[in-house]
Amino acid sequence: MQQVDDDSGEYDGPSRSELRREALAVRELAERLVEQPPARLQQLPLAEDLLAIALSAQRITAQIAHKRQVGFLAKKLRREDDDTLIALRAALEHDKADSRREAAALHRVEALREQLIAGGDAELGDLVAAHPRADRQRLRQLVRNAREEKLRNKPPHSYRELFRELRDLVGAAPAVDEEP
Secondary structure (H helix, E strand, O other): OOEEOOOOOOEEOOOHHHHHHHHHHHHHHHHHHHHOOHHHHHHOOOOHHHHHHHHHHHHOOOHHHHHHHHHHHHHHHHOOOHHHHHHHHHHHHHHHHHHHHHHHHHHHHHHHHHHHHHOOHHHHHHHHHHOOOOOHHHHHHHHHHHHHHHHOOOOOHHHHHHHHHHHHHHHHHHHHHHOO
């Protein structure tokens, strides 16, 4: 219950709604922690007892028991200071942002591969101009083979090899550009 200041008549401290929102946010954090792979949990700034609770919650398969263990983890997390909770949330968000960037980079490589297969030598020339380390002959051969595989409904060996070549080329490009 919220306390009232005797002198001013104003409320002291957080309301029940605020406390509930904070508790639900910590519960969501506990659920996100339990969803992480064990190797990722080891990297997070978790105390040993919290890590043990999270790992045991992952091993529990019964729904109610799992929910109870996640609730227990949330209870223990609520006892931690705010700085610890902020650090945990930041580490989880950082991981999510990294995976989004990686996925976006892979999508760009896939789009580049599709442009090369659909287009002609003009797209290949633009790519080689943008990335001087590119092996024009190898890329041209992979593009040609990928087109043939697609037309003849063959397994996509060259298609995948082209993706790997482009990923390595585009992924290595910033390091090359930084060197004077």
